[in-house]
Amino acid sequence: MSGKKENSMLEIHGLCASVEGTEILRGIDLEVKAGEVHAIMGPNGSGKSTLANVLAGREEYLVDAGTVQYNGIDLLELSADERACEGIFLAFQYPVSIPGISNAYFLRSALNAIRRYRDESEIDAVDFLELVRSRMDLVGMDEKLLHRAVNDGFSGGEKKRNEILQMAVLDPNLAILDETDSGLDIDALRIVAEGVNKLRKKERAIIVVTHYQRLLDYIVPDHVHVLSEGKIVRSGDKSLALELEKEGYSWIQADDARAGNNA
Amino acid sequence: MVAETWSKQVQTGSLNFDDQGVDLKRRRGRALEQFEQHGFPGRKHEEWRYTPLSRLAAGPCAPLLERSQEIAFCPDLPVDMLAKVVIVNGEFRADLSDLSRLPSAIRVQSLAQLRHSDPDQLASLLDLYWTQDSHPFYDLSDALLDDGVHIEVVEEGAKIDAPIHILHVLDGQARSGSAHVTGLIQLAAGAQLQLIEEIRSAGEVLGNLRWGIGLDPRSILKRVRAFRPECSSIFHGTRVIQQQDSRFEDLFCSSGAELIRNELHVSHEGTGCHCDLMGAYAGCGKDHLDHHTTIDHKVEDCTSNEIYRGVLSGQARGVFSGMIHVHQDAQRTDAKQSNDTILLSEGAEADTRPRLEIYADDVKCTHGATIGELDEDAIFYLRSRGVSPDEARKILVRAFTSEVFHGLEDRQLSDFIADEIQQSINPDGTNHE
Ligand SMILES: Nc1ncnc2c1ncn2[C@@H]1O[C@H](COP(=O)(O)OP(=O)(O)OP(=O)(O)O)[C@@H](O)[C@H]1O
Ligand SMILES: [Mg+2]
Numbered sequence: 001m002s003g004k005k006e007n008s009m010l011e012i013h014g015l016c017a018s019v020e021g022t023e024i025l026r027g028i029d030l031e032v033k034a035g036e037v038h039a040i041m042g043p044n045g046s047g048k049s050t051l052a053n054v055l056a057g058r059e060e061y062l063v064d065a066g067t068v069q070y071n072g073i074d075l076l077e078l079s080a081d082e083r084a085c086e087g088i089f090l091a092f093q094y095p096v097s098i099p100g101i102s103n104a105y106f107l108r109s110a111l112n113a114i115r116r117y118r119d120e121s122e123i124d125a126v127d128f129l130e131l132v133r134s135r136m137d138l139v140g141m142d143e144k145l146l147h148r149a150v151n152d153g154f155s156g157g158e159k160k161r162n163e164i165l166q167m168a169v170l171d172p173n174l175a176i177l178d179e180t181d182s183g184l185d186i187d188a189l190r191i192v193a194e195g196v197n198k199l200r201k202k203e204r205a206i207i208v209v210t211h212y213q214r215l216l217d218y219i220v221p222d223h224v225h226v227l228s229e230g231k232i233v234r235s236g237d238k239s240l241a242l243e244l245e246k247e248g249y250s251w252i253q254a255d256d257a258r259a260g261n262n263a
Numbered sequence: 264m265v266a267e268t269w270s271k272q273v274q275t276g277s278l279n280f281d282d283q284g285v286d287l288k289r290r291r292g293r294a295l296e297q298f299e300q301h302g303f304p305g306r307k308h309e310e311w312r313y314t315p316l317s318r319l320a321a322g323p324c325a326p327l328l329e330r331s332q333e334i335a336f337c338p339d340l341p342v343d344m345l346a347k348v349v350i351v352n353g354e355f356r357a358d359l360s361d362l363s364r365l366p367s368a369i370r371v372q373s374l375a376q377l378r379h380s381d382p383d384q385l386a387s388l389l390d391l392y393w394t395q396d397s398h399p400f401y402d403l404s405d406a407l408l409d410d411g412v413h414i415e416v417v418e419e420g421a422k423i424d425a426p427i428h429i430l431h432v433l434d435g436q437a438r439s440g441s442a443h444v445t446g447l448i449q450l451a452a453g454a455q456l457q458l459i460e461e462i463r464s465a466g467e468v469l470g471n472l473r474w475g476i477g478l479d480p481r482s483i484l485k486r487v488r489a490f491r492p493e494c495s496s497i498f499h500g501t502r503v504i505q506q507q508d509s510r511f512e513d514l515f516c517s518s519g520a521e522l523i524r525n526e527l528h529v530s531h532e533g534t535g536c537h538c539d540l541m542g543a544y545a546g547c548g549k550d551h552l553d554h555h556t557t558i559d560h561k562v563e564d565c566t567s568n569e570i571y572r573g574v575l576s577g578q579a580r581g582v583f584s585g586m587i588h589v590h591q592d593a594q595r596t597d598a599k600q601s602n603d604t605i606l607l608s609e610g611a612e613a614d615t616r617p618r619l620e621i622y623a624d625d626v627k628c629t630h631g632a633t634i635g636e637l638d639e640d641a642i643f644y645l646r647s648r649g650v651s652p653d654e655a656r657k658i659l660v661r662a663f664t665s666e667v668f669h670g671l672e673d674r675q676l677s678d679f680i681a682d683e684i685q686q687s688i689n690p691d692g693t694n695h696e
Contacts, residue, residue, distance in 0.1 A: 056647050084649035096644040100662030109658055110648035117649065149662075170648065 009034045009174055009205045010055075010075075015066035016230075017054050024050045026230035028066070032174070035202040039216055039241060040209045042227035043249050048209045049093050051227070052178045056090035057083045070174070084110075085117035087173030091163035091180050093209075097151035103162065106150045107132065107169055114170060135168035139195040140188075156183030164192055168199060175199070176207045181215040193218030213245040226252055266302065268322030273298055276327060277406045284382030287408070290389060294405030297397045304399060313582040313614050314524055314553050316399075319496055324469035327407070328352035328433065328440035342459065342676045345425035346371065348412050351432045353442030355410050368421035369456070374411035374445055388447055392475030392502040400471050400498040400524075404443050411445040416454040416482075426457035426487075433495060435466030446474040450482035450509075457485045459676070464495040473500040478509035480533060487671070489680055490517040500526040507533030514668055515542040515571075516680045517552060524553040531558070531565040531593075542571035543664040545684045546579030546611075557586040560593040563623075569600040572667050574660045574684075575611035586618040587630070593623045600630040605637060605663055607656070637663075661685045 010032040017025040024047045032038055040048055054061045055068065057080030068075040075083065098106065112122040123131070136143060139161045151159050160180050167175050177196070181189055196219050200206065208219060216224075216238060224241045226234040226249070234240060234252055244252075277295045282288045303320040304311040330352055348371065349359035355373035362371050377385050389408075393401050416423065433442055450456055462470060470492065478484055490497065497520055503511050517523055529538050538558065546552045552575075558567045573581040583602040604613035617630040637659045645655035661681050671677040 058643055058647075079652075080643060080646040081649055081651050081655075084647055090647050092644070092647075096638070096640045098638075098641050098644070098659070098662055100665050101658060106645075106648075106658075109654070110645070110650055113651065113654065114649040166648065 007033050009071055011067075011069040013067045015051075015054070015068060016064040017050060017061050018064055019050070019061050023064070024061075024230050025054065028227075028230070028232055030225065030232065032205045032207065034173070034205055035200075036222045037200065037206045037208065037219060039219075039221040039224045039238075040207060040227055041211065041224065041241065041244055046227045047230045048227050049178055050230075052090055052093075052176045052207075052209060055083075055176060056080060056088060081113070082117075084170075084172075085114050089167050089170055089172035089175045091160075091167060091175065091177040093178040093182070095151045095154075095159040095163055097149070097154070099149045099152045101150055102147050103150050104129070104132065104146045107166060110166070111169060132165075132169060135165055138168050138198055139164045140191040141165055157185060157188045160184055161188065161192055164195055168195065173203065174205050174207070176209070178209045179211070180208070181210055181212060189215065190218060213241050216241050228252065266320055266322050266325075268325040269302065269320070270299060272325040272327070273403065273406050280409070282382060283379070284386055286386035286390075287378070287382045290386060290395065290405050291408060293395055294402040297395070298399065298402040298406055301397050301402075302399065310555070313580075313584075315522065315551060319469060319522070323439045323467055324435075324441045324496065326438070326440040328435055328442045328468060329438060330354050341679050342428075342673060343425055344428040344459070345423065347428045347430065349430045349432065350410070350412065350444055352434055352440075353410055353444050355412055366421070366423065368416055368418035368454070369423060370413075370415045370417055371427075372413050374413055374447070375409060377413050377447075378408070378410075388475060389445075391477070391504065392447075393473075400500060401473060403441075403471055404445055404473050407443045408445060409443065411447070413447045414456075414458075415449045416451050416456055418454065419451045420453035421451070422455040423457070426459045426485075429458060429460040431460070431462045431470060431472065433462065433464035433468040433470045433492070435464070435468035435495070437466075439467040441469035441471060443471045444473070446472070448474065448476045448484065450478050450484055452479040453481045454479070455483045455485075457487075459487045459489065461488075462490045462492045462497060464492045466495075468495040470495060470497045470499075472498065474502070476501065476503040476511070478503065478505045478511060480507040481509060482506075483510040483512070485512045487514045487676065487680075488516065489683065490515075490520065490523065491683055492517075492520045492523070494521050496520070496522040498524050498526075501528065503527075503529040503538070505529065505531050505533065505536040505538065508535040509533070510536070511538040512670075513538070513540050514671065514680075515540075515554075516544070516668070516684060518545040518684050518686070519547065520550055520552065522551045522553070525555070527554075527556040529556075529558045529567070531560050531562060531567075534562050534564045536565040538567045539670070540567070540569040540571075541667045541670070542573075543667040543680070543684060544571070544573045544581065545660070545664070546573070546575045546581060547577040548579065549577065550575075550579040551582075552579070553582040555582075555584045557588065558598065560587070560589045560596040560598065562590075562592055563594040563596070565593065566597040567599070569598075570667055571602045572664050573602075573604045573613065574607065574664060575604060575613060576607035578608075578610040578612075580611070581613045583614070583632070584616045584618065585630070586620070587628060589619075589621040589623050589626050589628065591622040594625045596623060596626040596628070598626070598628045600628075601632065603633045603635075603663075605635055605660070607637070607660075657685050 012030040015028040303316040347361040602615045615632040
């Protein structure tokens with residue numbers, strides 16, 4: 001194994017994916033190393049959530065070509081739940097509500113499923129509550145939400161915080177946050193972003209999908225990528241996000257068109 | 264016409280009883296006659312259209328289950344109980360029951376005892392609840408009337424906090440057969456009582472159980488039925504007569520049975536009555552789960568709330584037929600009813616028939632029925648958190664049914680019921696084994 005490979009947690013090569021016969025991802029290349037934060041930006045409908053869902057293992061999305069290596073294993077061979085147990089976490093753009101099951105029950109079932117997968121003993125109710133409480137402080141979440149049904153009747157902002165709470169409890173290696181900032185008010189954005197920052201560590205990689213520079217002021221990325229029509233058309237450092245904020249996406253698309261013409 | 268096995272068994276069984284009271288004799292005679300004549304109704308009979316009785320009618324369970332044997336199992340619920348009534352193969356077992364901590368406000372005796380000591384009182388109680396229109400299971404109960412339990416809260420206003428556990432054991436391991444049990448409950452004015460009824464069975468059996476319940480003004484009865492009778496056939500019928508301002512809260516939970524027919528008839532005779540009829544059921548394999556409820560709103564200002572939820576996998580079939588009858592004088596009735604089913608497999612089937620008959624003009628009645636599948640987005644959400652597909656489905660089934668027993672104060676009991684139902688679900692929709 002090469003030294004480079006040892007360092008990268010996620011390696012995506014030529015990934016093409018479609019849904020219901022429509023091609024959405026058209027050849028994605030992306031490499032993410034432990035400890036890094038990558039931001040993915042791009043116009044509506046460009047395929048950001050699709051990429052996030054393909055990585056999480058959603059079966060409606062068909063992988064037509066390409067490879068995804070995660071810590072040296074073929075990620076595409078694993079089911080969604082196995083991926084989660086292997087340490088991949090997706091914070092949903094649109095979290096699902098489940099009436100009839102409390103947030104606490106949901107989260108404990110998830111944590112215990114992952115612990116069983118890792119041959120660890122299940123966590124009991126008392127220890128679990130202690131763990132969750134400490135993590136709730138991190139995202140500034142009200143304990144009442146723990147005993148309410150999963151996302152049921154939660155405000156947009158509460159749902160997003162709940163996703164980050166789940167991340168904080170499940171302790172993933174690779175977290176993909178799909179527009180966690182949308183729907184948050186200015187204070188909540190700061191609190192959640194600070195929470196995410198506290199969850200940064202050298203063993204963990206984070207991919208944040210966002211439309212706004214504002215989030216990246218708090219969660220400063222190591223790399224920024226622009227996704228357009230299913231391809232990464234630009235990659236750069238955090239200054240790329242600033243440029244996008246000023247100029248929008250048209251210059252990239254225009255650039256692209258020129259590049260296409262020149263080729 | 265009735266199959267010969269049944270006819271012979273019921274006749275000899277019935278003639279064995281040497282009743283003292285004339286009224287009791289009359290009831291027995293009439294029931295025997297009716298059963299002889301009609302037997303088990305076929306599919307052409309409207310009330311029994313969806314209920315497959317042909318296997319039962321063929322007769323393996325016709326003989327009475329053997330009495331006075333050692334029982335192999337006598338499980339306990341994880342709940343603190345005030346008393347325990349154990350009925351084995353139709354016989355009230357004083358040796359297995361525990362009535363030692365009962366306060367004087369409440370009397371519990373075996374039905375056989377009442378039958379011997381006061382047959383006329385028994386006959387008049389039976390007349391109150393069961394009019395002896397032809398009904399295969401009530402006729403069997405009358406023709407073979409023997410034992411059961413008689414529970415009376417005699418002291419007005421007595422609040423009995425801890426529940427009484429009623430356990431039916433149906434043991435047909437040595438030989439298949441049937442047991443016929445009659446229970447009578449009477450609550451004095453303002454009294455409160457909780458019951459938890461459980462059925463456990465082994466082997467091929469028919470459990471034919473019926474309850475007559477009388478609630479005096481302002482009394483409150485809370486009943487939980489937690490049934491997991493495995494491979495047997497169960498008929499469970501309840502008739503409730505409610506007087507002014509009384510409450511009846513019923514929670515029916517069943518999982519896994521070849522055939523269950525749950526019949527519930529509640530009659531509001533006094534103003535200001537309320538009843539909650541809640542049901543959660545799970546079926547797999549070839550289970551048949553059949554629920555027939557009738558609420559008679561006879562007088563004004565009464566309310567009822569009914570929610571039945573089922574989850575069916577394999578080739579299981581669920582039936583819900585819910586009648587709400589609002590009589591002419593029952594102004595300002597408020598009645599809610601819903602039946603929702605989730606089908607986990609193509610072979611599973613649900614029939615739901617809400618029936619409203621409203622003869623008063625100032626009433627609120629709502630009813631609804633849905634048949635659907637588990638939410639795929641919710642399954643993916645759980646899986647994306649590490650939960651296996653099977654467990655995800657079980658959790659969602661728990662979510663769906665648990666709303667029904669939300670109201671249970673006893674968390675241990677509601678967890679126990681949720682677990683029981685979750686256990687009996689085959690998440691991939693296929694059959695057990
Ligand atoms: N399940 C689906 N069925 C049909 N089309 C889909 C499905 N999922 C995604 N698409 C389509 O794929 C394209 C990419 O969608 P995706 O959600 O990945 O975009 P996005 O970059 O996340 O957009 P946004 O910024 O608005 O969240 C869109 O045109 C969308 O309509
Ligand atoms: Mg998106």
